[in-house]
Amino acid sequence: MTWTAVIPVKRLPVAKSRLRGAVAPDRHEELVLAMVQDTLAAVRACPAVRETLVITDDPAVSAAAGALGARTAPDAPDGGLNAAMRYGADELAGPAANRFTLTADLPALRDADLSAALEAGSASGAAPGRWFVPDAAGTGTVLLAAAAGARLDPRFGPGSAAAHARSGARAWPGDWPRLRQDVDTAADLRAVLALGPGPRTAALLRDLGRTGGRGSARRPAA
Numbered sequence: 122m123t124w125t126a127v128i129p130v131k132r133l134p135v136a137k138s139r140l141r142g143a144v145a146p147d148r149h150e151e152l153v154l155a156m157v158q159d160t161l162a163a164v165r166a167c168p169a170v171r172e173t174l175v176i177t178d179d180p181a182v183s184a185a186a187g188a189l190g191a192r193t194a195p196d197a198p199d200g201g202l203n204a205a206m207r208y209g210a211d212e213l214a215g216p217a218a219n220r221f222t223l224t225a226d227l228p229a230l231r232d233a234d235l236s237a238a239l240e241a242g243s244a245s246g247a248a249p250g251r252w253f254v255p256d257a258a259g260t261g262t263v264l265l266a267a268a269a270g271a272r273l274d275p276r277f278g279p280g281s282a283a284a285h286a287r288s289g290a291r292a293w294p295g296d297w298p299r300l301r302q303d304v305d306t307a308a309d310l311r312a313v314l315a316l317g318p319g320p321r322t323a324a325l326l327r328d329l330g331r332t333g334g335r336g337s338a339r340r341p342a343a
């Protein structure tokens with residue numbers, strides 16, 4: 122089974138506002154972009170992903186996504202992340218494709234984790250056409266998939282795991298810590314440091330004097 126990935130990314134100056142203060146203010150956008158790039162690189166390396174579609178109005182994100190082989194489109198609906206996801210999945214990719222949407226704040230993601238999740242989600246013939254992977258906390262969502270023929274019907278936002286379950290999507294809370302660790306806060310960034318971030322996020326954090334090496338849980342100096 123092959124997939125189209127739909128990845129929405131906010132404009133960098135306003136992105137990841139809850140993470141502000143985790144690094145120096147003048148490095149915040151760089152950090153967000155590095156996390157986007159590491160997420161995208163893992164998605165692009167996943168053999169089951171046929172196409173990656175990034176929905177964004179940010180020129181730096183578009184350029185970086187294009188360099189990684191993703192297709193980019195402006196956030197035409199300009200109505201928040203669910204509208205951007207619906208637009209990408211149901212209008213641009215279209216319901217004839219198997220699609221999934223993924224948040225762009227998963228810098229520890231590796232293609233093997235994504236491959237395992239896509240395999241698990243698609244393996245269940247009895248599952249409804251929609252399924253999702255909750256975030257590490259279990260309350261949010263990192264991935265929502267819709268098989269061909271099903272609408273994506275995304276309900277991201279606070280309490281989205283319960284909202285997706287209520288909407289009839291099946292939960293797949295698998296043992297994929299690198300997929301499930303999104304970064305909303307400074308504490309999440311520390312969790313990513315412990316897992317081992319992808320190369321761009323690791324390099325930036327090292328440059329900032331933080332330990333970005335794989336497997337290190339050391340709390341960096343501020």
Ligand SMILES: Nc1nc2c(ncn2[C@@H]2O[C@H](COP(=O)(O)OP(=O)(O)OP(=O)(O)O)[C@@H](O)[C@H]2O)c(=O)[nH]1
Pocket residue numbers: 129130131132135136137138139140176177178196199200201202205223224225226305
């Ligand atoms: N294209 C697009 N992407 C969005 C929009 N809002 C959020 N996103 C993206 O959706 C994903 C999940 O969003 P959040 O984790 O809430 O990220 P965020 O909105 O940047 O974070 P906060 O400012 O802290 O709420 C991230 O990849 C965001 O970049 C939007 O209005 N348009």
Ligand SMILES: C=C(OP(=O)(O)O)C(=O)O
Pocket residue numbers: 224256260261262263276277278279280281282303304305
């Ligand atoms: C939008 C979501 O993510 P976050 O927790 O990153 O806001 C979500 O989990 O639905």
